[in-house]
Amino acid sequence: LLDATKLVPEELVPVTRIGKMTLNRNPDNFFAETEQVAFHVGHVVPGIDFSNDPLLQGRLFSYTDTQLTRLGGPNFQEIPINRPIVPVHNNQRDGFARQAINTSRTSYHPNAIGGGCPFQAGRMQGGFASYPERIEAHKVRERSSSFFDFFSQAKLFYNSQSEPEKNHIIDALRFELGKVDTVAIRERMLGVLRHVDEDLAAQVAGALGLEVPEDIGLINQGIPADADPQSYQPVVKEGKLQKSAALSMAGYKLNTIATRKIAVLVTDGFEAKSLSSIHEKLKADGAVVELVSTHLGKIKPGSGDPVNVDRSLLTTPSVVYDAVYVAGGKESIAALAEDPDAIHFLNQAYRHCKPIAAHETAKPLLQKTYFADKLPAKSDNESAEKEGIVIGQDVSELFILAIKQHRFWTREKARKVPA
Known part of the structure; x- marks a missing residue:
């Protein structure tokens, strides 16, 4: 257990859940709140002490040494993101970027002019206490054979x-x-x-x-x-x-599409009804849906009101999405079929084994991809679960089924799709 390169298999010591940490918001300012954060393995709560792990012992020193240089001096703990939310009384004074204004006359203990303050808190006051570990061994500069x-x-x-x-x-x-x-x-x-x-x-x-x-x-x-x-x-x-x-990710399939990011390839002349239908069903199941088009701004359907585009093919690769849907509409499909970026988007998604769905009018576009000969003869549960490609008038349920499978690794065996 003192070797950081080793792990204890979960089959021997099962994982015990002791709580849940929830991300409730993103940082307001990446530099101020993320880049300047100063983690330290020595920041522990009462009841926890440090093992003799040599890597841990080294980092107890090195983390402070790193923050001194990285964050410009000894007062890195006073940067807003690192600042304690409760009052702190310690022996630290002065230095670059000092924020606290101490009015006491002393920074040391013992003293006769500051009422004895500041002083180290004892165990009963919530101060740090070392674990009384019993040791019977020789102190040598060696490591265990393990x-x-x-x-x-x-x-x-x-x-x-x-x-x-x-x-x-x-x-x-x-x-x-x-x-x-x-x-x-x-x-x-x-x-x-x-x-x-x-x-x-x-x-x-x-x-x-x-x-x-x-x-x-x-x-x-x-x-x-x-x-x-x-x-x-x-x-x-x-x-x-x-x-x-427990060491493989293959068994961790979640029966949900919540938070999965879905790209919808679409441009002017799309079929509004089918797009609206699948868009609503995907969002209802918790997916994040983005319209990816040949241009930004608004795109016009064959009939109906224009809709806003989220991303353009010029600036967005398929690698940032979990699945792709090609919206219907003859004019939209004809335009996408002439756009090499749209074809590459689909080829890349296929190469990366991601679920792909398309409206039945999208076949002219799909025929221009490198996986045209892999298109299923018919779309059903089997094609959704095993091949990850579904085509039809309303494929929302089959597409959701395919997304739940996450990836379709059998595609990697061919290795004939450039991306």
Whole structure:
């Protein structure tokens, strides 16, 4: 528990919910309230003390050291976002950007001219009290052998991932190591990865055009001056678990579309009735719906009142949305079909495995995409849940069903859609 690189699997120690923190508003000013906030691991409430975790012990010092430099001096705790909401009496005085105006004659304790104030609060007054931990050990500059168990939890994490998640890890390693110019470093990393999973190392190696090395010498070379190098090499341990469902995101599907962000591709000449219908149903289920068009301002329907556009194709990519709907209307579809940004928007959404729905009049636009041959012959529950593409006159219910699935990872196997 003193090693910050380790975790306790939830299967061994279940998570206990002790409360709920609710975000009730966004900052009014990003710089004043977010950029200048000064968190500190030493800010604890009575009843909590600090463990001997070496990383924590270092940060108890380093956080203050960082804020002194980052926020311009010792009075960073008096910036409005960091200022306590209750009166504070301490020994701090003066320094750059001092806000408090102290009228007392002393800043130290003990004293004879300030009534003994300020003084350190005791336990009964809500002051800090250290936990009386019993210790029987030798004080040495060493770490427990458990710190050198480098791979058991890496194995646990990788083995716990779903197939799409494993593929994402492999692709990430291929990309990052592919940017490394020194071949020897790539080979050494492959030698490290094989201790996590042989297949993982082999798949990464294939993309790099290399073989996985059998031996890379000493794995850990961060060795103190007087230490035995062999004492600092990985300790092979078999964990109690081979997999942990809590380490994968695949099982966390919520049966709701609340807060999901939906893009509606639409422009002048759209069909007002169908757009209004799906817009209302998506919002009723808690989704955030934005109209994305060829231009900003207002767009005119085939008949009816103009509506306001939220975003334009020029300034908004599909990556900021969870799903895409193409509104109906022959004129609107014809204009979008001639706009390469609209086609790219759809290709990108498909490549990223997101749900796509379209009015039945949108087929001329869909036929220009790279996934035209993947369009379902008919739209039903199966196409919504397995393929994530639905087309029809009123597809709101099927579209909502598809959005609840979140992503459709089987599309990644083709890898033939540029985006």
